[in-house]
Each structure stands twice: as C-alpha cells, then as structure tokens.
Amino acid sequence: MRINRAVRIGVGAIALALTAATAAACGGGDSKNALDNAKDGKLTIGIKFDQPGLGLRNKDGTYSGFDVEVAKYVAGKLGVKPDGITFKEAPSAQRETLIENGQVDYIAATYSISDKRKEKVDFAGPYYVAGQSLLVRADNTDITGPDSLKGKKVCSVKGSTPAGNIEKNFPDTQLQTNDTYSLCLEGLKGGSWDAVTTDDIILAGYAAQSAGSFKVVGKPFTTENYGIGLKKGDKELRDKVNDAIEAMIADGSWKKAFDETVGASGYQAPTPPTVNRY
Structure with a gap:
C-alpha cells in the first residue's frame, strides 16, 4: 500500500509538471507581444x-x-x-x-x-x-514666469518630467506632487498652492476648460x-x-x-x- 501510494503521488506530480510545462509552452496568452x-x-x-x-x-x-x-x-x-x-x-x-x-x-x-x-x-x-510652463489663477499678478517662483507653492504630478525639473532647478520653490493634474487644479482653485506646472499644451487645455478661472503665464522654459x-x-x-x-x-x-x-x-x-x- 505504501508503494502504491508513493507511485500515485509520483504520477500526480509528473502530471502537474507536464500541465505546467504545456501552459508555459503555449504562453498562457501572456507571451504575446x-x-x-x-x-x-x-x-x-x-x-x-x-x-x-x-x-x-x-x-x-x-x-x-x-x-x-x-x-x-x-x-x-x-x-x-x-x-x-x-x-x-x-x-x-x-x-x-x-x-x-x-x-x-x-x-x-x-x-x-x-x-x-x-x-x-x-x-x-x-x-x-512641447515646453514646460505655468498655470496660475486668473487674478494672479505675482507669477510671470519661472524666475518669479521663489518661495511659491507649485503643484505637479508624481513621476513627471516637469516635477523633476522644478525639484532640480528651482530648489527655492515649494513643490507639491499629486497623482493627477486634476488634483493640482483643485488645489490651485482653492488656494492651496500658487501655480501648477506642466507642459504648455496641457495647461492650455485646462485653461480652456475652465475659462476665466486660470491663465498660462510666461514662455515655455524647457523642450519636451x-x-x-x-x-x-x-x-x-x-x-x-x-x-x-x-x-x-x-x-x-x-x-x-x-x-x-x-x-x-x-x-x-x-x-x-x-x-x-x-
């Protein structure tokens, strides 16, 4: 009985191994590019x-x-x-x-x-x-471009090139990062920060979507x-x-x-x- 049980276990293990090998060979749908x-x-x-x-x-x-x-x-x-x-x-x-x-x-x-x-x-x-630029509230007169960001609170998105650029090249700026630009816009509208930064073409879309609330300021200061x-x-x-x-x-x-x-x-x-x- 012990021998038969061992044989059954061995056969079962081989069957499982063959099944796994067959699935791997077929790719299981995961090998497609x-x-x-x-x-x-x-x-x-x-x-x-x-x-x-x-x-x-x-x-x-x-x-x-x-x-x-x-x-x-x-x-x-x-x-x-x-x-x-x-x-x-x-x-x-x-x-x-x-x-x-x-x-x-x-x-x-x-x-x-x-x-x-x-x-x-x-x-x-x-x-x-594209080129990185700045979005501010429509009534903002303090920020006219990247040279006026010292001490300002600026929002961008985690893992984005604009966020990395602010962190590296504008150390006197208070950078805030969020998962999405939508969250940055909410904070900008509510006064949590002074500007949102990303590429000019993106900011133009946000400004157009909320006409009268925001404006894009300054010239692009990077090439993306x-x-x-x-x-x-x-x-x-x-x-x-x-x-x-x-x-x-x-x-x-x-x-x-x-x-x-x-x-x-x-x-x-x-x-x-x-x-x-x-």
Missing part, C-alpha cells in the same frame, strides 16, 4: 484620462484628445480598428511599469522622451514638441519631446510606430487631429516635428 495582439485585431493603449484636448475620458465613457487620435491612427496602421482598442489610464508615475509588465501595448500620454526613461522602455517619435512608449527591445514595433507617425504627419491627419482637439481651445498648431527614430 504588441504586434501579435495587433494581428488578433486588439490593442491595449495607455493614455491620460484627465487632460482636456490631449487625453480625456468623457462622461459618456468615450475618449477624446490629440494623444487619443495619435494612438488610434497608429493602431490603424498596425491593422487594428477603433473598436479593437482598449484604452487604459496611464498615470505619469506608472507608465514604465505598465509597459514593462505588459499591461499596455504602447503608451501615448504626453510622455516626454528622456535618457532615464529609455533605460526601461523604448520610444517612437517624437510626434509633438512627446514619444510613444513601448516595450524595450521591440525594434519591429518601434519601426512600425515611427512609420505610422511619419505617415500621419505627411497625409495631413496630424494637423487635422490637432485642430479638432487642442486647436479647439485656440492653441495654434505648431510645425510638426521630425521623427528621430530613437
């Missing part, structure tokens, strides 16, 4: 949910903005129709993690290309060049190249996304998308960037 998903007609794309004109989840559950249109155009070039796209919120501090863990196929979310980020993810683009973030080492995907961005610019879709989204706030479309193929 972005282009595999695209061949199946489906993509999960990271965007912002709280940036008017760029990436916004509307009250009816739809999504709008320039980043959204860029993401959809690229998906189309990869063979995926709009109804095959699942949009996933990509907060600034979580973008690299979402890509590394395979939770998204790529991200188009005001994602500034930087050497530090390129250690973890790859980028296609840029598809837009927006790229599409994707899995590190996936050169085939990066090349295809770069091709798509170039096609969007060349066929007029880039300008049309900008005018219908950010342009609605009165912000004029700049000259499209040159894709650098990072």
